[in-house]
Amino acid sequence: MRSGKILTTVIYRHHQKLLDTALGISRAVSTAPQLVGPGQLADVLVDHYVLNALQELNEKLAEPEIDAMSDGLGRPWSDDWDLQNGMAEKLLKGLFQHLPELQEAVEQWASNWQRFRDEKDELVKEIAGALIQSGLDCDAADRRVSSAVRKDLESQRGKWADTKPPNSHLNFAVGQVKPRWNAALGALTRIHVSVTTCRDFLEDVLLGGGPPGRCHLCPTE
Secondary structure: OHHHHHEEEEEHHHHHHHHHHHHHHHHHHHOOOOOOOOOOOOHHHHHHHHHHHHHHHHOOOOOOOOOOOOOOOOOOOOOHHHHHHHHHHHHHHHHHOOHHHHHHHHHHHHHHHHHHHHHHHHHHHHHHHHHOOOOHHHHHHHHHHHHHHHHHHHHHHOOOOOOOOEEEEEEEEHHHHHHOOOHHHHHHHHHHHHHHHHHHHHHHHHHOEEEOOOOOOOOOO
């Protein structure tokens, strides 16, 4: 049986790992989606930032007998990525067990993120294909579509000042973007809404010093 002091310390370390998991989620959902290009999958972003946050935590928590990110002798598991990924996955599951409403919010963000990627990729594919047929190579066509998407977004925000000479390919791309961009813009708007929801939950967890309830990783006597 652990002494009260050791148990308190273990619980504190456990909560620190959950808080850093929450910080990783916050960084993931705060990532701006790419307007063109393949971008990143939502679950890959979450895994990446949670793992990074836990590695940062490992550098701060140095007591080997209670440091779950070490081998028990103070040596980090830096050469065993499978183990680190496994622990990150379990901590993410544990945090969601503490806060199922946070899991729902993150899943909604991920759904909106994927919808935006799908809509944006289809838009770019169609317009770039038309530009390629008009004589541009693939890279040049992608650049024109990128400029057209950014131009349309900036014009909606009232910030676009076009000082460049007219370009027929760019003008064509802009004309193609406008009637087709609404679905992607709607998904982008929903991403922003779901990010706000996620942040509200995450701020409560981070400011409260730990999540309520218990999970499968919570220490026992």
